[in-house]
Amino acid sequence: MQTESPDWLRWQKALAVEAERGFVDLVGKQYRFSEFLSLSFGKPPAGLSLEERRRWQEMAANFASYPQMTLAERQDLVAATRMYIHKTFVQAKKEPEDKEPYIPKPKLARTTPIVQSKPAEVYQRIAPTLDQQLAKLPEVGIRRGGYLERLGLYSVRDVLFYYPRDHIDYARQVNIRELQAGETVTIVGRVHRCNCFSSPRNNKLTILELILKDSTGSIKINRFFAGNRYANRGWQEQQKRRYPTDATIAASGLVKENKYGVTLEDPELEILASPGDTIDSLTIGRVVPVYALTEGVSADMVRQAVIAALPCVKQIKDPLPAALRKHYDLAKLTDAIANIHFPPDSDTLAIARHRLVFDEFFYLQLGLLQRQYKAKQIQTSAVLAPTGQLIEKFYNLLPFTLTGAQSRVINDILTDLQKPAPMNRLVQGDVGSGKTVVAVVAILAAIQSGYQAALMAPTEVLAEQHYRKLVGWFNMLHLPVELLTGSTKAAKRRQIHAQLETGELPLLVGTHALIQDPVNFQKLGLVVIDEQHRFGVGQRARLQQKGDAPHVLTMTATPIPRTLALTLHGDLDVSQVDELPPGRQKIHTTVLTAKERSNAYDLISREVAQGRQAYIVLPLVEESEKLDVRAAVEEHQRLQESIFPQFQVGLLHGRMSSADKDAALTQFRDNQMQVIVSTTVIEVGVDVPNATVMLIENAERFGLSQLHQLRGRVGRGAAQSYCLLMSSSKTETAVQRLKVLEQSQDGFFISEMDMRFRGPGEVLGTRQSGLPDLTLASLVEDREVLELAREAAEKAMAKDPTLSRWSLILKELEYRYQRLMGGTILT
Structure with missing residues (x-):
């Protein structure tokens, strides 16, 4: 497209900043974001075709309607526009296909030749191969080669695929x-x-x-x-x-x-x-590459090795077919690798990075889809009946009608359970959306078909909460259910083991204790894992190995952004309980400073005087857990003696014994204590409908998703509830983060914002999260590339799920997928 060049760099920057800030229609010096883009696209450059002019007018109209759009619509529009600009203005600057990639001239290192009888010039004339040792390159030599091995760089191939972690543009x-x-x-x-x-x-x-x-x-x-x-x-x-x-x-x-x-x-x-x-x-x-280094390895040492290896880039075969590259506007792999290291300018760098990020996501998604395909080839799972007396009785016991979302998700699950291939479904739902009821229907489908079920939760508090709720229902259905945790007495543990092996016990609820070796089911048909992201891949697999390819239902009350869901759970079928039960009121959320503490205490006093209850949550900092517990004890004493002497103030923290924790929660549920001072042990699973106030101290220390989880402990009854976020931080970022909670009750939007502020690893909050080891790609910045890579992977699997027609893709997948996921994903 030959046109005068519009200021597309400013558009890209505006779109990037809008995405970073959460699609809030930012206000600039002159215009709002939507006004700026609407005006920009309202002035198409000369030389456009009629079709292109219509496209620009349509985009101008879309941005004019931006303020009225939903979050999802805004995300889609921004992503589509960024991709359009990339294809129209950045991709159009690509070098011709037959042009050689730019390769800086190597400088010979001052090292002794490896073979004394041959001068260095001889090595320069012998073209190195991709598998040649770096130490045998005259520009590197034995001494530098030894240092580079500290970075895992042994061969020419290794250094070519050792991408820079950043670039500085001095061009x-x-x-x-x-x-x-x-x-x-x-x-x-x-x-x-x-x-x-x-x-x-x-x-x-x-x-x-x-x-x-x-x-x-x-x-x-x-x-x-x-x-x-x-x-x-x-x-x-x-x-x-x-x-x-x-x-x-x-x-x-x-x-x-x-x-x-x-x-x-x-x-x-x-x-x-x-x-x-x-x-x-x-x-x-020039645009300077910045590499991850280690002791003894300088930046110039890596750069010189890269330059020495770059002539070998021509030997790399591009696994992606030309048609696929053309469809997704991808640069050739050889060009991308050369230009990710030493790009002549920032535009060329963007094109190279786009291709390599696409590759990272493409092979990850292809691996997840292949794993899903192979799992569905197993035909040994229990075929469970979707209807029966147990499920009918359970529906009749419920004092409420299921929401449309609950009915839809139950239908998804029951459809899966009728197949001999194992179900592998993730149910996502916001706090209070009714996921437990959905899980119970699946459990009853297994039991009425003659199979056993297991429900595993990450903490004793959550496992006990599930057990208490299930006992109430199962007693009315005349079904036994037991709880197995680390606190279960030896005699009771032996009894549970025996009943499992004979098949007398149809359902066992527990923590990690379920995956211990003595736990043997006679006929395990269904595994339910709650808050599954808190378990390691190996732990989840060990529970599944207790049966013969049992169906697996995983649940989470932590909404996961789509990019994270695709990356972590791309091999799962996903259902969302995206509808709250009727009658739930919005939780009134307010950010307070230390000066406004008395207002928080006044609200708690008023609510308790009306027969309600309140939580006061203190942060748990891993580096000083003992100190935090002591702080909780001291704060409990201060509140009881000085602030709320007229009320009963309780205490709950993770270092208490299981019996003491259970006793404290029971007293709180029974309204024997009106205020409970707690650490984050109450984050999930605690259900006290009478509690209407949640005061969170030092709220800036928590992630947004965790704050949203804590807030979900109130608002579970019919009365108006309140969440007070006490913060001592005055930094702009901390204030912006907490304001998100004031403005939104949507867990998926909050998790998206949390990921933008803190990154995906912090959002998941655990090293066992299973995040892939991505080199270039960012789950925050490269959302649209991930979507394209997923689409490409799905198309490839639809044509040939074995990938046998693309031998190079299959070979690359086997190497990359293992490396990306550290092998654990293949458990």
Whole structure:
């Protein structure tokens, strides 16, 4: 498309910032985000075809309607627009297919040749292969090769696929007068003065001071050298001779402003023969790759190894067919690898990164879909009856009507249970959406078909909560159910083991105790795992191995953003209970400062005076768990004696014995205590409909998803409920995060925002989360690329689920998928 070039870089930046801030229609200096994009697309450049002009008008209209759109509609529009701009303006700048990728010239390392009788020139003439050892490259040598092995880099192939973790763009050359603080730039000027001296305050710190001039102005820049070797007077004089007056210097760095004016922070320097001379440096005047390093391995050492290996990039075969690359506008793999290391400009870098991010997501999704396909080839699971007297009796016992969402999800599950292939379904639902009822129907389907079921929860509190609820229903259905946790007495444990083996016990509820070896089911047909992301992959697998390919139903009350769900659970069928029972009121949420603490205590007093109850939650910081428990004890004593002497104030924390925790919760449920001071042990599973106030101290220490979970402990009855977020932090980010809770009750929106603020690993809150080890891709920034990769993987599986027609893709998948998931995903 030949058109005048619109300011698409500003559009991309606006779209990126809008996505980062949660699609809130940001207000800029002149316009709102939606107004800016609507006006921009309302002025199509000259030279567009009629169809393209219509496309621009349609997009202008879409952004005009942006304020009225739902969150999902806004996300889709922003993602589609970013992709359109990428294809239209960035992808259009791609180099021709037959053009060789840019490869910097290698510089020979000063090392002794490996074979003394052969000079280094001989090695240069012998073209290295992808599997050749790095140490045998003359530019690397044995000594440097040994250092590079510390990074896991042994071969040419290893270093080519060792992508930079970041890039610094020094490609833009500007005049000294044009320097703006915060930019990374390159300047070329003449040396007006050079000085090199030891710091008067620290004789181990040497300062190289240069004043450079060009036709527009002058600038003083400093470089700092720490160590005795630089304090040597001879070394300092050598530096002065290196940068004589009137020598032409190229300098690259980040522009900083101080009280003396602008300067370059820790600049890279190169001496040029003349002002118009070519800059040959690996770091000056170009987009510079930044690699993850380790002790003894310098950045230049890695860069030199990459440059030495880059000529071999032509030997890499691209596994993706040309038709697929063309359909998704992907660069050739050889070009992408060359340009991710040493791109000539930032546009080329964006094209290269897009291809390599697509690859990471594509092979991950292909592996998950293959795993799902192989699981469904198993035909040994129990075929369970979807209807029967037990399920009918249970429906009649319920004092409420199921929501439409509950009925839909139950139908999904019962359809799965009628097949001999094992069900592997994830049920997501916000707090209070009624997931337990859904799970009970699945459990009853197993029991009425003559099979046993197991329900595993991550904590004793949650397991006991499930057990208490199930006992009430199962007693009326004349069915036995038992609880097995780490606190279960030995005699009771032996009795449970015996009843499981004989088949007398149809349902066992418990914690990790369920996966211990003595637990043997006679005929396990269904496994239910609650808050499954809190268990490791191995733990979940061990419970499944207690039966012969049992059906698996996993549940979570922690809404997971779609990008995380696709990455973690791309091999599962997903159902959402996205409808709350009727009558639930919105929880009134307020962020308070320490000065407003008395308002919080007044609200608690008023609610308790009306017969209600309240939670006061203290943060649990892993680094100092004992200190936190002591703080909880002290806070409990202070509240009981000084703030609420007229009420009964209880205490609950994770270091209490199971019996003491159970006793405290029972007293709170029975309204024998009106206020309970607790740590996050009450985050999930505690159900006290009479509790209407949740006060969370130091709320800035919690993630948004965790705060939303805690808030879900109130609002479970008919009365108006309140959540008070007490924060001592005044930072803008902390305030913005907590305001999200004030504005929204939607768990999926809150989890999306939580991931943007804290990243996916923190949102999941556990090292056992099973997050893949992605090198370039970001689950926050690359949402649209993930969606495209998933689509491509689904199309490939639809054509050939065995992938036998694409041998290169299959080979690459076997290597990448194992590496991405550390092998654990294949359990």
